[in-house]
Amino acid sequence: MRRLTFRRPDDWHVHFRDGDLMRAVVPHTARAFGRAIVMPNLTPPVTTAAAAAAYRDRILAAVPEGVDFTPLMTAYLTDGSDPADIVGGFRDGVLAAVKLYPAHATTNSQFGVTSIAAVRPVLAAMEAAGMPLLIHGEVTRAEVDVFDREARFVDEVLLGILKDFPGLRVVLEHVTTSEGVDVVRAHADRMAGTMTPQHLLYDRNELFRGGIRPHMYCLPILKRSTHKKALRAAATSGEACFFLGTDTAPHLRHTKEAPCGCAGVFSAPTALEAYLKVFAEENALDRFEAFASLNGPAFYRLPANETRVTWEERAHPVPQAVEVPGAGEIVTLFAGETVDWSPVA
Ligand code: NCD
Ligand code: ZN
Ligand code: ZN
Secondary structure, three states: OOEEEEEOOOEEEEOOOOHHHHHHHHHHHHHHOOEEEEOOOOOOOOOOHHHHHHHHHHHHHOOOOOOOOEEEEEEEOOOOOOHHHHHHHHHOOOEEEEEEOEOOOOOOOOOOEOOHHHHHHHHHHHHHHOOOEEEOOOOOOOOOOHHHHHHHHHHHHHHHHHHHOOOOOEEEOOOOOHHHHHHHHHOOOOEEEEEOHHHHHOOHHHHHOOOOOHHHOOOOOOOOHHHHHHHHHHHOOOOOOEEEOOOEOOOOHHHHOOOOOOOOOEOHHHHHHHHHHHHHHOOOHHHHHHHHHHHHHHHOOOOOOOOEEEEEOOOEEOOOEEEEOOOEEEEEOOOOOEEOOEEOO
16 A cells, blocks of 8 residues: 655645635645635635735634644735735735636636736736736637637737736646646746646546536636646646646535536545545656645745645545535535545544
8 A cells, every 4th residue: 555745735726715615615625735825706806905814814713723724815806906905915924926817717707807908017016026926817708619718818818928027926727738838837937837636637528427517617627638638747747837726616516506507626625635646647656745745835935834744545435515504515526436545644
């Protein structure tokens, strides 16, 4: 039985939501990860340093007793964002980064950026301060094929941002294509890419395996197997510009199993199991710690976690769902299946 000891990992892309849903999901991330970059796409979105500080306090109140977990906060970029507030929040240690959602690209992105021209002053201030910009990289025009939206964003938007702000530090979140991998690599001195479990595990066939599978629907959508191959090679390469970001995105079951279902895969309870499976399949367990525990902190200029965790190749069953008292349940990645890896207490 293989065993692996590594520094406690961090998750550089999570959605915690708010209220009862937040209280149900935070413990799953907090048990497995030392820190997490918390996405600001609430309704209304977290757009200011003050709102991020208040949200951080609500998250901390949901962390189980005795669990050591630090939420790292982000601000949601809008056409009206105030550069002084954003960069002030970064200097004060309240904000770790800013999140750019193109308007109407994904869940709760309707308040997002309508044109890069509108946010130039903020990007310039962030560039000067060394504050990272985290990007949901998809164009939103209705005529663009949903499977092409990331590659088109790289060409039509991202390369322009990188050229106009040569010192800006950028994370392409949830990379799903070989084009995304390539642009990260080409700018690795100041760029990084996060990768989700589902995009490393599955290609787009999984959306339709035996029928339509709403719990596999997320944005950016699953792609062809050629892209999955490129992602797996990048994640397991050990290159510093690629690291773990689950994009765990909880939605209640009835909002996904619906005529117009929500986008997002809830992976927090089984994310490390999923990533370990990928690295084991690729014979790259020796590079797991770089991806899960070292590359992320290095990019964010934080120390790696000091404590170690041990996992072993021992199967365990995954429950069907996580209960949200009074609201419903959230279906988990690998629900009802058996996973190969388990933590050693
Ligand atoms: C995320 C969500 O539900 O907030 N959904 C998703 O499919 N990834 C938003 C996002 O990360 O784009
Ligand atoms: Zn996104
Ligand atoms: Zn996300």
